[in-house]
Amino acid sequence: MNKRLLIVTFFAFLLSALHADNVMDYEIVAAGSGTQGNYLVNVYVYSKKAKLSPEELKKCAVHGVLFKGFTSKENRVSQKPLAGNALTEQQHSDFFNLFFGDNGTYKNYVSMTSSAYEVIKVQKKTYRIGATLSVAKEQLRKDLEAAGIIKKLSTGF
Amino acid sequence: MKKIILCALLLIGSNAWGQIKKPTLMVVPADAWCANNGYMMSYEALGVQTDVPDYKQALQNDIDLLNVISKIGELMQERGFPLKDLASTIRSIEQSSAENEMLVGSSGLGIVETPYEKLLNRAKSDIIIELVYKINTEGPKRSVTYSMRGIDAYTNKQIAAATGTGAPSFSAEIPVLLEEAVLNNIDNFSSQLQSYFDDLQTNGREVAIEVLVFDNVEGTNLESEFDGEMLTDIIEKWVNDNTVEHRYSLTDATENKMLLEQVRIPLYRTNGMAMDTRAFTNELRKFLKAAPYNIECKLLTKGLGKAVIVIGNK
Structure with missing residues (x-):
């Protein structure tokens, strides 16, 4: 009985640890004015490893533009989340699970402006990895409108 | 089969009827901008001097203003909401008035127009987007302070606004700074406009x-x-x-x-x-x-x- 309990507890811990790894812990701020139809953002991801794949950073950039929004110290302008708020992600979880999946289409809307990363060790086993990315917000908005995830300004008229 | 066709016709009919009338939007320079840039005209009515903005002069002389209005129009069109153009509306009103004055029927009589109808003959839209911008200079640095206010023309309520001062620049030209200001502010503006339209459709x-x-x-x-x-x-x-x-x-x-x-x-x-x-x-x-x-x-x-x-x- 005790052995079973021990095994169940072990797997529960393992699952929660895996889940914690999947949760994206990141910050997003403006990196100046992007060209028309694009946002230029700095994304900082907190990771246990000093190396991070570009896909993770891209995913965070698109996720941030959609659900977090960001501010700019220079312009003192804050951009609201494109998809409204985090509730939209839950309401359309089927769509966004595929969208942010391994072969997800989020990659089509983001590019890194340079291959250089900024890596800072902030704690014993935590690194802050940053990069500047360009997110094609107009195309993203249009495609999400077409998919019925967000409303068009002209909806209902 | 007849029932299916009837249902289809009813659906098409309900869609055709079921559209809410789309409000019209027009960008106009705010009175403060016109006053600061010398685009005002005065007239005297019943002994009272009144200053009103001279949009025609402003649009004919200020290329920056035209560029900003065009950029806002372009971005709103991308969102499925084309704007009514102020310059074209003014031109159209003038042309229409001139044509109406010359129009004579076979009886030799002209078009009837009451003074009230003449008064109504002005540029108007349901939502007016008032625009103000100012170029700030501090030594060699220049920045743009920009403000855009959406006002419901009938309730006079401010329904959307976006304001801010761009980052100072040593090298960027004024049109570039203005374009940046428009691009930085349009998303917040249209998101507030969306909230207003949502409220309109709900309540x-x-x-x-x-x-x-x-x-x-x-x-x-x-x-x-x-x-x-x-x-x-x-x-x-x-x-x-x-x-x-x-x-x-x-x-x-x-x-x-x-x-x-x-x-x-x-x-x-x-x-x-x-x-x-x-x-x-x-x-x-x-x-x-x-x-x-x-x-x-x-x-x-x-x-x-x-x-x-x-x-x-x-």
Whole structure:
């Protein structure tokens, strides 16, 4: 009985640890004015490893533009989340699970402006990895409108 | 088969009717911008000097203004909401007035136009986007302070706004700084506009209704009594019964004038057709014309959002 309990507890811990790894812990701020139809953002991801794949950073950039929004110290302008708020992600979880999946289409809307990363060790086993990315917000908005995830300004008229 | 075709026709019909009338948007330079840049004109009416913005001069002389208006128009069009162009509207009004003056029928008589109709002949839209920008200089650095306000032309409420000062630059030219300002602010502006449209679609369109009185032989005014009830109260009761969730606000009520603001009219009529201020107020006109009141009224509209009923004549 005790052995079973021990095994169940072990797997529960393992699952929660895996889940914690999947949760994206990141910050997003403006990196100046992007060209028309694009946002230029700095994304900082907190990771246990000093190396991070570009896909993770891209995913965070698109996720941030959609659900977090960001501010700019220079312009003192804050951009609201494109998809409204985090509730939209839950309401359309089927769509966004595929969208942010391994072969997800989020990659089509983001590019890194340079291959250089900024890596800072902030704690014993935590690194802050940053990069500047360009997110094609107009195309993203249009495609999400077409998919019925967000409303068009002209909806209902 | 017949049933399927009938259902399809009904669906197409309901879609064609079920569209809410789309508000028109127009970008205009704010009065403060026109005053600061010397685009004002003065006229004297009844001994009072009045300054009004001279949009035509501003649009003919200020290329930066034209560029900003064009950029906002381009971005709004991408969002499925093309703007009414101020320059073209002014041109169209002038051309139309000139043509109407020259138009003569076979009897040799010209077009009839009352002074009121002439007065109405001006550039107007349901939502006015007021624009102000200012170039700041500090030594060699330049920045742009930019403000965009969406105002509902009928309720005079500010429904969306975006303001801010861009990052100072040593090298960027003014048009580039202005373009940046537009691009940085348009998303927040359109998101507030979206909230306004959502509210409009949930709670009904907000309009204003004015009731006035003609000098009439019968002496009917808003204090005239019908079965012991004043006409003001009769009209208010009708508005209360016909608005969405009984939402309205009676701002003025005198013997000759009644102003109802924040009147939430339903989006559709009982037959499924789109409702507008004129249709809503026309129902009130019919109600007053019918027994036991038998009051003849004139119905005038001021764009999509305001209607005037004048009691006592047609």
